[in-house]
Amino acid sequence: MRAWKLAAISFALVSATAGESAWAERPFLTTERAPTLDHGTSRIQVGLDAARFSSQTTRYTIKSELTSGLLTKLDFRVEAPYLFTTGAGGTHGEVGDVLLRPKLLLLEGREANPLYIATELVLKFPSCDEGSAAAAVTPSCTGEPDLGVLAIASKEFQPVTVHLNLGYTFVGNPPGQALDNVVNYSLAFEYDTVLPAIVVVTELTGATSRNPSAYDAPLDLLVGLTYGMNRRVVLDTSLALGLSSGSPDYTAALGMTYTF
Numbered sequence: 001m002r003a004w005k006l007a008a009i010s011f012a013l014v015s016a017t018a019g020e021s022a023w024a025e026r027p028f029l030t031t032e033r034a035p036t037l038d039h040g041t042s043r044i045q046v047g048l049d050a051a052r053f054s055s056q057t058t059r060y061t062i063k064s065e066l067t068s069g070l071l072t073k074l075d076f077r078v079e080a081p082y083l084f085t086t087g088a089g090g091t092h093g094e095v096g097d098v099l100l101r102p103k104l105l106l107l108e109g110r111e112a113n114p115l116y117i118a119t120e121l122v123l124k125f126p127s128c129d130e131g132s133a134a135a136a137v138t139p140s141c142t143g144e145p146d147l148g149v150l151a152i153a154s155k156e157f158q159p160v161t162v163h164l165n166l167g168y169t170f171v172g173n174p175p176g177q178a179l180d181n182v183v184n185y186s187l188a189f190e191y192d193t194v195l196p197a198i199v200v201v202t203e204l205t206g207a208t209s210r211n212p213s214a215y216d217a218p219l220d221l222l223v224g225l226t227y228g229m230n231r232r233v234v235l236d237t238s239l240a241l242g243l244s245s246g247s248p249d250y251t252a253a254l255g256m257t258y259t260f
Helices: 002-012
Strands: 042-052 058-071 074-087 090-095 098-107 115-125 146-157 160-170 182-192 198-207 219-228 233-242 250-259
Touching (some): 219 250
Antiparallel strands (some): 042 250, 074 090, 098 115, 115 146, 146 160, 160 182, 182 198, 198 219, 219 233, 233 250
C-alpha cells in the first residue's frame, strides 16, 4: 500500500501563470484543488480579471467555466474566455483559447490522513487569433493546440489547506517557430478564518517560458479571499503581483462560483 502511495505521489509531481492566460479553480491564477466533484454535481464559475502590463496594455478577461461530475472521482471542465485588450492601438475584443480539463482523483483523503492526489489533462483548442492584440500579451495564444499533464496534491492541516500543483505542457509549434515545452508549478494556501464564511487564500505560481527569446519566465504572487453566501454560492476577489517581467504588473479579479 505504501508503494502504491509513493507511486501516486511521484506521478502527481509531474498551470501556466497569468502571463500564459492559464485558468484555475477560483480565486487562484493556476492552482487546482485535488478533490473532484461528486457524481451528478455541477459547478459554474464566472469572473472578470484585469491584467495590467508594463507596456501600458491592459487585458480584461471574461471567464466562464462549467464543471460536471461525470463519474465517481472523475469530473470534466470546459473553460471559454472572451478577451478585451486596451492600449495604444485602441480596444480589441476576441475569443480566447478554449480549454478542456478532465480530472481524475487518484487518492481520496480520510479523516486520519486528509491527503488528496489527482491528475488532470489540459487540452487547449486554438480558438485565439495568434495575430490579435491579445496574443502580444498572451504567450499561450499561438494558433496551435497544446496538451498539458497537471497533477495536484491537497492536504488539510486545520485551519489551513495546502495545494501543490506540478505539471508539463507539450506546446504546439506554429509554422516557422520552435517553441519550448513548459514546466508549470504552484503552491497555494487556504486559511479558514474565525468568520465561518470567509477564507483567505495565497498562491505562488510560475512556469518556464515557451519562448525565452521573447518572454521571461513568469512568476506571480496572489492574495485573495472567498465569501460563502450559502452552500451553493461563493464570491471571490483577489490581487496578484507579477514578480518577474514575464508576468503582468498586477492582476485584479472578481468572481462567483455556483454549485448545483
